[in-house]
Amino acid sequence: MLMTRTARAAGLLGGIAIAAAALFASLMFGHIPVSVADLYSSVVAYNPGDLEQLVIRSERVPRTLIALAVGAGLAVAGVLMQALTRNPLASPGILGINAGALFLVVVGANLFSLTAPTQLIWLAFAGSGLAAMLVYFLGHEPGRGISPIRTVLAGVALTALFVSFSQGLLILNQERFESMLFWIAGSVSGRSLEAVAPLLPLIAGGLVFSLLLGRQLNLLGLDDEVTQGLGLNVAQIRLLTGLMVILLAGTSVAIAGMIGFVGLIVPHIARGLLGTDHRWLIPGAAVIGGALLMGSDTLARLLIPPREVPIGVVTALMGTPLFLHLARRVGQKS
Amino acid sequence: MSKTLVLRGSADRWSVRIQPAVLWIGLGLASLLCLSALVSLSLGTYPTTVPQIIQALSGSEDLSGIRLILLEIRLPRILMAILAGGALGLAGLLLQGLVQNPLASPDVVGITSGASAAAVFTLWITGSAGGTPLLVPAAITGALLVTVLLVMLSWRGGVSPTRLVLIGVGLAAGLSAVTTLILVVSPDATAMSAYIWLTGSLYAARWSDVFGLAPVVIGGLAVAIAVARHLDLHALGSDLALSLGSNVNRQRLVHLLLAVVLAGGAVAYAGALGFIGLLAPHMARRIIRTGHVGLTVISALLGGLILVWADLAGRVLFIPRDLPAGLFVAGVGAPFFVFLLYRLRRQS
Numbered sequence: 001m002l003m004t005r006t007a008r009a010a011g012l013l014g015g016i017a018i019a020a021a022a023l024f025a026s027l028m029f030g031h032i033p034v035s036v037a038d039l040y041s042s043v044v045a046y047n048p049g050d051l052e053q054l055v056i057r058s059e060r061v062p063r064t065l066i067a068l069a070v071g072a073g074l075a076v077a078g079v080l081m082q083a084l085t086r087n088p089l090a091s092p093g094i095l096g097i098n099a100g101a102l103f104l105v106v107v108g109a110n111l112f113s114l115t116a117p118t119q120l121i122w123l124a125f126a127g128s129g130l131a132a133m134l135v136y137f138l139g140h141e142p143g144r145g146i147s148p149i150r151t152v153l154a155g156v157a158l159t160a161l162f163v164s165f166s167q168g169l170l171i172l173n174q175e176r177f178e179s180m181l182f183w184i185a186g187s188v189s190g191r192s193l194e195a196v197a198p199l200l201p202l203i204a205g206g207l208v209f210s211l212l213l214g215r216q217l218n219l220l221g222l223d224d225e226v227t228q229g230l231g232l233n234v235a236q237i238r239l240l241t242g243l244m245v246i247l248l249a250g251t252s253v254a255i256a257g258m259i260g261f262v263g264l265i266v267p268h269i270a271r272g273l274l275g276t277d278h279r280w281l282i283p284g285a286a287v288i289g290g291a292l293l294m295g296s297d298t299l300a301r302l303l304i305p306p307r308e309v310p311i312g313v314v315t316a317l318m319g320t321p322l323f324l325h326l327a328r329r330v331g332q333k334s
Numbered sequence: 335m336s337k338t339l340v341l342r343g344s345a346d347r348w349s350v351r352i353q354p355a356v357l358w359i360g361l362g363l364a365s366l367l368c369l370s371a372l373v374s375l376s377l378g379t380y381p382t383t384v385p386q387i388i389q390a391l392s393g394s395e396d397l398s399g400i401r402l403i404l405l406e407i408r409l410p411r412i413l414m415a416i417l418a419g420g421a422l423g424l425a426g427l428l429l430q431g432l433v434q435n436p437l438a439s440p441d442v443v444g445i446t447s448g449a450s451a452a453a454v455f456t457l458w459i460t461g462s463a464g465g466t467p468l469l470v471p472a473a474i475t476g477a478l479l480v481t482v483l484l485v486m487l488s489w490r491g492g493v494s495p496t497r498l499v500l501i502g503v504g505l506a507a508g509l510s511a512v513t514t515l516i517l518v519v520s521p522d523a524t525a526m527s528a529y530i531w532l533t534g535s536l537y538a539a540r541w542s543d544v545f546g547l548a549p550v551v552i553g554g555l556a557v558a559i560a561v562a563r564h565l566d567l568h569a570l571g572s573d574l575a576l577s578l579g580s581n582v583n584r585q586r587l588v589h590l591l592l593a594v595v596l597a598g599g600a601v602a603y604a605g606a607l608g609f610i611g612l613l614a615p616h617m618a619r620r621i622i623r624t625g626h627v628g629l630t631v632i633s634a635l636l637g638g639l640i641l642v643w644a645d646l647a648g649r650v651l652f653i654p655r656d657l658p659a660g661l662f663v664a665g666v667g668a669p670f671f672v673f674l675l676y677r678l679r680r681q682s
Binding site: 156168 | 437442487488490496497499500501503504505507508510511512514515518519533608609652655657658660661664665667668669671672675676
């Protein structure tokens with residue numbers, strides 16, 4: 001773990017460098033490989049007649065930006081949730097927040113034929129908010145606070161509920177297999193930049209506001225009495241943090257479907273690297289989350305060409321061992 | 335103490351204790367099951383009346399079309415629902431007794447995911463969309479491997495129930511990712527049918543499937559009844575069971591193997607149906623408090639009943655669409671799981 005301020009700043013810069021490398025890899029590798037020269041000319045002298053440049057502009061750039069935004073959003077949502085629940089297993093995927101958002105988005109898209117992301121986003125917020133309230137209510141033991149294991153089980157049950165309803169709607173409407181995979185296993189491709197552009201500022205805003213909450217989040221780790229003694233309005237901070245989780249997770253799902261485990265893995269990597277100070281943890285998680293999802297997306301393209309592996313599968317395969325490790329530890333304590 | 339009926343084998347190798355009340359409840363549920371089967375037999379895209387069914391089945395010539403629908407499409411499907419539902423209900427009861435945790439069920443701890451990952455893998459390797467004779471052994475092997483992994487990972491000088499459930503949740507998530515991966519790699523035509531199969535459906539149930547699953551379920555039920563007295567003991571806690579002369583570890587192994595074979599078999603034939611293993615045992619405990627002989631029979635009957643109705647709903651509610659029964663089971667089962675969590679919260 002990096003302890004001093006300079007070391008942490010260097011670590012963060014290293015993370016940014018890795019994210020930049022992942023960004024270039026995501027732009028260049030794929031079914032149609034492109035050269036650095038193509039990349040350069042697609043920026044300065046764009047020629048739509050050139051196949052490589054067309055691929056970069058119309059396909060690679062949107063999915064890279066989406067992966068960056070969604071990765072950062074989910075990772076920071078994970079950090080916020082782990083701080084809020086004091087539970088190392090908490091993440092928007094495991095606690096059912098993503099599934100709740102997915103369910104209402106699928107309802108809107110299939111029953112009310114809404115397609116514009118600006119309309120679906122409100123449904124995503126409503127869904128993730130509903131799931132968050134249910135999980136909190138079910139995981140909360142009167143007089144004893146939030147029980148980690150019960151919260152996880154409540155999340156699992158809610159995920160099963162929402163996912164099976166969404167599957168039912170998708171099957172009922174004879175959606176194609178790809179559409180099913182898009183929502184349930186998550187995907188960063190197949191969305192144009194114009195369609196999701198109005199949503200990207202929401203993620204950026206959520207990230208900045210979460211960063212401003214950093215100092216208060218550090219205090220949430222302490223006992224409630226101590227925090228109140230220090231003059232912090234705990235309920236208010238919790239509410240704001242919860243709203244940020246809903247904003248970030250809901251937007252991510254409305255853009256890219258259900259991508260699991262990013263919100264679980266990244267906070268742990270970031271904490272291992274930068275320590276528990278949320279003022280460092282949040283930017284660190286955002287950078288690592290973006291890098292992880294851009295890297296996973298590149299990997300998903302390269303594994304079985306010309307097909308693509310759903311990105312949620314790649315992140316789940318990476319995240320499961322970590323979850324098992326953490327579950328062994330949590331189960332041990334209780 | 336109410337009167338009980340005790341059946342014993344020679345040298346007390348097995349003994350079964352039945353309360354008359356349980357017998358009546360069992361008979362009542364069995365007739366309810368028959369009635370539901372009859373309702374399910376008469377409804378569908380091509381509705382038939384009960385007199386027509388009787389006429390057709392008794393071999394009337396002018397109803398040969400209906401006879402074909404009934405005998406070749408609806409009846410095997412209904413029998414399959416009863417068998418698969420019963421197997422899952424029984425597996426859930428065994429697992430809940432084993433880990434002393436009301437939340438355990440084959441799908442929550444990942445056994446179902448293991449079986450489906452192995453089954454989809456087999457479909458991919460053999461390249462067939464319908465099914466191969468390898469499917470059943472593969473699914474049971476998958477279920478077994480996951481169970482071994484589950485016990486190994488949650489073993490730290492003993493298995494704590496909460497750790498077992500958490501590890502199971504993780505394994506289920508990882509395995510469903512593996513399943514999705516295999517689906518994406520396999521050709522489109524098999525992928526969609528495999529996907530619908532995965533949500534738990536009984537579309538293409540044939541007589542050969544029924545005859546394949548029946549021995550597993552009937553044999554499993556017989557063994558479960560024979561070991562039910564050990565389940566009674568284990569419900570008292572392992573220390574007490576040990577002091578009363580039960581070979582706790584060997585019995586646990588028997589129960590686990592039985593649960594794995596039942597769940598694996600059901601998944602192999604009917605797809606990854608969730609929540610029946612959770613619902614049926616809880617409903618059974620609501621009906622009769624104690625006595626695992628009664629609980630095993632009633633869990634199996636209730637499991638069958640749930641799946642028959644779920645399948646009927648899938649067939650009838652959205653005609654002409656035929657929806658997987660698994661959706662309806664989850665639609666009822668997931669809220670019930672949430673309710674269970676809520677009630678556990680109130681207790682502690």
